[in-house]
Amino acid sequence: MPSRGQAGTAARVTLRDVAGLAGVSMSTASLVFSGNKPVAEDTAGRVRDAAERLGYTGPHPMASSLRHGRSGVIAAVVERRILHAFRDPYVVAVLDGLSQVVGEMGSGLLLLPDATEGHGDPGPQVSRIVADAAVFMLCGDENNALAAQFAARGVPVVGTGAPCGPGIVQVEVPERDASAQVARHLRDLGHRTVGHIMMPLAWGNETGLRTLDTVRRSHFPDTRERALGVRDVFRRAALVEAAEADFDSGYAAANLLLDRPDPPTAIIAQSDLLAAGAVQAASDRGLRVPEDLSVTGFDGVSLPWFGRELTTIDQRPLEKGRAVGEVVRDLLAGDEVGDVSFEVSLRVGDTTGPAPVGRR
Amino acid sequence: MPSRGQAGTAARVTLRDVAGLAGVSMSTASLVFSGNKPVAEDTAGRVRDAAERLGYTGPHPMASSLRHGRSGVIAAVVERRILHAFRDPYVVAVLDGLSQVVGEMGSGLLLLPDATEGHGDPGPQVSRIVADAAVFMLCGDENNALAAQFAARGVPVVGTGAPCGPGIVQVEVPERDASAQVARHLRDLGHRTVGHIMMPLAWGNETGLRTLDTVRRSHFPDTRERALGVRDVFRRAALVEAAEADFDSGYAAANLLLDRPDPPTAIIAQSDLLAAGAVQAASDRGLRVPEDLSVTGFDGVSLPWFGRELTTIDQRPLEKGRAVGEVVRDLLAGDEVGDVSFEVSLRVGDTTGPAPVGRR
DNA sequence: GCAGACTATCGAATCGATTCGATCGAATCG
DNA sequence: CGATTCGATCGAATCGATTCGATAGTCTGC
Known part of the structure; x- marks a missing residue:
């Protein structure tokens, strides 16, 4: 030394x-x-x-990078404050999988919180950001100024449903089908009155009841598709948009649903964290899950503090992150890469059960 | 366009x-x-x-970087898999604060999971990593090969207690004092038999009982200092090392303590997540917190799913992250920067109370 | 002893942008 | 009107490393 x-x-x-x-x-x-x-x-x-x-x-890494045309940096764009986004274990698991593949490539992952939340001018400094590729791994807006900038610079962009646009390669989950699958599971259990806790339809919204029209107009494809999947099964599900995909929003949203004159016998939440909040809300009202209320999630993450086995869509987030990483790897290797479709499956836990007698 | x-x-x-x-x-x-x-x-x-x-x-960002000698990349080294490290809201909050300042600088944060966990050869690709500065924000080993590499390259390195070494600027918390403060709080409440759940003393250890000698030999300064802080007040606290600073390890560690012939009336956990696990373990055994068992944490993070107000050391992790960021900023501005000491304080919640009568 | 095949090494161009000092024309001043 | 200053623009060097094609020098085989 x-x-x-x-x-x-x-x-x-x-x-x-x-x-x-x-x-x-x-x-x-x-x-x-x-x-x-x-x-x-x-x-x-x-x-x-x-x-x-x-x-x-x-x-010298910079000189080397200039010559090679490769910086060894993969940008991961987070369309929220890190504090919020990483509160969700799903995001962390995807990031972990991604970082594994990126690490195997000998590259690093550049965290890029998008202060503008996808809109407005990302600022001039963005065009100074060194990156061989950019990844969007949250379920955000279908249009994103930052993504457009990267694409215009010729930097390969990979997304998971959003943002979309020409030249953006997607690792896609059949959101609508998966969501419908959960809904069918509940219908088969005899549920007829269900509430639906959606993820944000836009950044900055309050938690509150929504109409299907509002949903259709949302620019968040994942939220929208999942909502339509539920609607394919339950025409008249009550819709609540959560302000954030987190525990507190799930709690608040569930309370809105349970306060309705015709309270649901089942709540479909579009994220496990939201579902956990809903279970807590039910429990605080003295409702037993699943005897009095069934609750479902979406993601399939591990929540050690949540003493239950959630019925959910297992997205295998870690593998999903790896899949995204592999797309990046192949793109940088110069391969022709098309959109990838990523399989997910229903996992039945102990938070869903037959609809209460007399309410079905 | x-x-x-x-x-x-x-x-x-x-x-x-x-x-x-x-x-x-x-x-x-x-x-x-x-x-x-x-x-x-x-x-x-x-x-x-x-x-x-x-x-x-x-x-072109790379060409520009080469000329300026600045890449706009700050490396944040995570000495674990992201999946584990980011499970802890403390880490996420620190990262959030850091990313704010880094963002204000017009730079990005490069996440660098240290696969070697600080030991062994970080591999040749590490020396190819572009970064203007490197930050270590976890409570890891005092020696870190990666930190040494960066330092040798002349890249400014900032840590929060670990790793240390010449030229590494620290943002330091008075760990030992803070830990002793929690212990005194419990002693003042009449507790005499306490258990102590420590964070990892080394990577890869199992959760299990330890002796003070083992602790003294640990190369994780934060864990060690906090343990000594407890010992300053309770000479004979039972010591358990947690395999990870997470909920499950806290749960398991608490069970080890409560299974002892002379079970504690209070458990001091060196992280809020560990403490939450301990509370759950107590509750699963039918022990009421704080009536039968007092539990304390360390960090002061928000755990929305944890329905309690933990007695803990408030580390203001967000501000701590910002403080680290500001050190980086000043270093890159060419200022002479010395170690910074960061203030923390005891926050009494509802998980501590007087020692049970007859057991004090 | 020499053509031919190899090796090890070197020089120069290149990656793309930035910046210092120089130049040139125009405007200002006495 | 000549000297001076100022502003805009340009040329060339530079940041530090990589790589292609060329040049010696070495070894084989006949």
Whole structure:
């Protein structure tokens, strides 16, 4: 290990210095570090010695990146404050899977909270962001200015349903089908009056009751499709939009539904966290789950503090993240990549049961 | 917005092309985009027109970075899999605060899961990672190969207690004092037999009982200092190391403590998540909190699903993250920056109460 | 002993943008 | 009117490394 006495901005040691001290050309020195072509062992030794003596720690990443045209940075755009987005274990699991593949590629994941939440001018600094590819992994708006900027720069963009646009490769889940599948499960259990807790239809909305028309006009494709999936089965489900896909919003939304004159016997929530909040709301009202109220989620994440086994759609978020990563990898390898469809499945837990007698 | 018909690897449009079409030199064209010196309005217009016509989206970030010596990337090293680390709301909150400041700097946050968990060879690809600074925000090992690499490269490194080393600037919390403060709170409530759930003493350990000697030998300064803080007040607290700082480990650790022949009347957990797990364990055994068992945490995070107000040390994680970010900002501005000490305080909630009568 | 096949190494061009100092024309001043 | 200043623009060097094609030098085989 090279001794480093002083910190600060000592003049940077470059390949030129190393080559000079070793008495070889820069090209040769470069080959020693990249290993792209064989170098005679004693020459290589001299170069390495020189490097060590000078405290050269290897090629300067930026210079290297410029030459290679690859920075080793994959941008992951988070269309919310990290504090909110990462509260959801689904997001964290997807990110984990993605980071695995990105790590295997020898790249890093650049977290890019999109302060504008997808609208407005992302600001000039965005175009200064170094990235080989950009990934959108939240269920956000179908239009996103940041995505458009990346695409215009020729940076490959991958999404999971949103944003969409020409040149954006998707890893897609059959949202509508999956959602309908949950609904059918409840219908088969005899439920006829259901409430539906949707994810945000737009950023910044309050938690509250909605009409189907509002849903149809939403620019959040995932939310919209899942809502339509429920509607395919239950024509008249009461709709509540959650302000955030989190526990508190699920709690509040469930209370709105249960306060209705004709309270539901089942609540379909479009995220596990929302569902957990709904279960809590029921429990606080003295309703037993699933005897008095069935609750379903969507995602299939593990919530260790939630003592139940949620009936949910298992999205295998970790694998989904990996799938996204693999698309990125293939795109950067120059392969022709089309949209990928990602399989999900219903997992029945202990939060759903037959509709209460007399209410079916 | 420039029309982009075809995707793919069309030859990149560079400043040279734009300058050529506009009939100016590259230097002038560059000035138009950087705004570093005034350019005559009609010249600037011609350049912007040319850029639009060619679909030039602004200076190439990598080239720009090379020239400026700044990449706009701040590396945040996570010494665990993201899936585990981000399960802890404390980590997420710190990250959120950090990302705010980093965002204000116009930079991005590069997530770097350290697969080696701080030991072993981080691999050659690490030295290819572009970053202006590196941040360690978890309570990890005091020695970290990755941190050493960054430091050797002259990249400023900032930590929160760990890793430490020459040239690593710290944002430090008085861990030992804070921990002792919690312990004194319990002693003042009459508790004499306490159990102590510690965070990991090393990566990969099982949850289990430990001796003080083992603790003293740990290379995780935060865990160690907090443990010593408890010991300053309770000489004979039973010690359990949690495998992870998460709910399940807290649950398991609490059970180990409560299974002892002389079960504690209070449990000190070194993270809120661990504490929440401990409360659950108590509750599953029919113990009331705080009447039968007091439980304390550390961090001061919000756990919406946890219906209690935990007695804890409020670390203001968001502000802590911001503080770390500000150190990074100042370092990159060239300021002389020393270690920062970060204030925390005891927050008494409803999970602690007087020791049960007859057991004090 | 020499053509031919290889190796190891080198020089120069390149990746794309930024910036310092120089130049040139026009405007200002006495 | 000549000297001076100012503003706009340009040329060339630079950031640091990589790579292609060329050049010595080495070894084989006949």
